[in-house]
Amino acid sequence: MPHDHMSPSGHPFRADDDVPLSYWQAMEIAVRELLIEKGVTTAAEIASQIDAMDARSPANGAQVVARIWTDPAFRAAMLQDASAATAAMGFDIGPMKLIAVENTDTLHNVVVCTLCSCYPRNLLGLPPDWYKSRAYRSRTVREPRAVLAEFGVTLPDNTEVRVHDSTADMRYIVIPTRPAGTDGWSRDDLARLVTRDSMIGTGRAKSPEGLAGTDRPT
Amino acid sequence: MTDNIPPFDGRRWHDMGGDTAQAVPKDQHDFSLWEKRVDALMILCSAKGHFTVDGLRRVLEDMPPESFETMTYYERWIASIGQNLVEAGVLTPAEIGQRMSEIQTRGATYGDATRG
Numbered sequence: 001m002p003h004d005h006m007s008p009s010g011h012p013f014r015a016d017d018d019v020p021l022s023y024w025q026a027m028e029i030a031v032r033e034l035l036i037e038k039g040v041t042t043a044a045e046i047a048s049q050i051d052a053m054d055a056r057s058p059a060n061g062a063q064v065v066a067r068i069w070t071d072p073a074f075r076a077a078m079l080q081d082a083s084a085a086t087a088a089m090g091f092d093i094g095p096m097k098l099i100a101v102e103n104t105d106t107l108h109n110v111v112v113c114t115l116c117s118c119y120p121r122n123l124l125g126l127p128p129d130w131y132k133s134r135a136y137r138s139r140t141v142r143e144p145r146a147v148l149a150e151f152g153v154t155l156p157d158n159t160e161v162r163v164h165d166s167t168a169d170m171r172y173i174v175i176p177t178r179p180a181g182t183d184g185w186s187r188d189d190l191a192r193l194v195t196r197d198s199m200i201g202t203g204r205a206k207s208p209e210g211l212a213g214t215d216r217p218t
Numbered sequence: 219m220t221d222n223i224p225p226f227d228g229r230r231w232h233d234m235g236g237d238t239a240q241a242v243p244k245d246q247h248d249f250s251l252w253e254k255r256v257d258a259l260m261i262l263c264s265a266k267g268h269f270t271v272d273g274l275r276r277v278l279e280d281m282p283p284e285s286f287e288t289m290t291y292y293e294r295w296i297a298s299i300g301q302n303l304v305e306a307g308v309l310t311p312a313e314i315g316q317r318m319s320e321i322q323t324r325g326a327t328y329g330d331a332t333r334g
Contacts, residue, residue: 038309117291168271
């Protein structure tokens with residue numbers, strides 16, 4: 001199908017969509033077909049798994065953060081056992097351990113996976129490409145302030161920075177600080193301020209001014 | 219010749235935390251269907267007990283360092299999934315190879331070659 005090399009979301013399509021069938025694509029087809037023929041899985045099961053993957057997005061994490069900001073008992077539960085607290089909201093991380101780390105006015109947390117690409121998929125979906133890059137994996141534990149500055153997060157020298165290195169079995173979610181000027185906001189309105197990057201630590205929650213005028217609660 | 223081989227510092231290539239590197243690239247691509255299928259196959263095969271995420275990681279980490287530069291993320295994953303399924307006795311290398319050869323005759327693009 002002809003297209004202008006940009007997807008509906010404004011990102012370029014991966015080149016693989018435009019070029020001849022690659023060796024590794026052929027391997028994916030072969031493995032998938034053989035697994036279906038042998039009864040290991042079914043086409044419907046694979047499609048259903050992809051639907052579930054597509055349904056997971058940072059909107060899940062934003063709901064969790066907005067609830068933390070408005071529900072002290074839930075905040076305590078998240079800090080105690082984030083796996084159980086998020087599972088109770090329908091965002092089950094499975095057998096993995098999820099740890100919530102909370103930013104304050106004097107503490108900033110950021111998450112990385114130096115060894116690979118481990119990420120709290122139940123709350124944020126699939127990791128962005130930069131999260132899996134050599135640069136982010138290498139430098140975030142070496143010079144976190146410099147990396148954060150590249151994302152537009154410049155921290156005062158007296159702000160403590162904690163870098164959390166994820167593993168296959170243990171994932172982190174950052175709880176950003178609640179923006180000023182949001183007293184009395186509903187949980188749904190607050191959730192719209194919570195960005196993906198604010199939950200990785202490479203960003204902050206949006207300020208009320210960051211929402212388009214028509215989106216702003218009155 | 220061993221002159222150009224740096225001394226082993228106790229870490230393998232994937233253990234890159236703390237290294238120097240360039241600025242973080244911010245380019246983002248949308249995941250292709252075939253990439254999502256690779257991800258789904260990993261989750262389903264591990265959920266059904268054929269291999270674990272540790273098995274996935276072992277094969278990824280045993281790849282030569284150049285793999286990180288020459289293969290994309292999900293290319294490395296499908297290579298590892300195939301290897302793990304062979305080790306688990308679910309598939310044989312011959313089956314995979316024969317099917318790949320047949321698939322490559324179906325058409326020029328992924329859309330032409332895939333079914334379903």
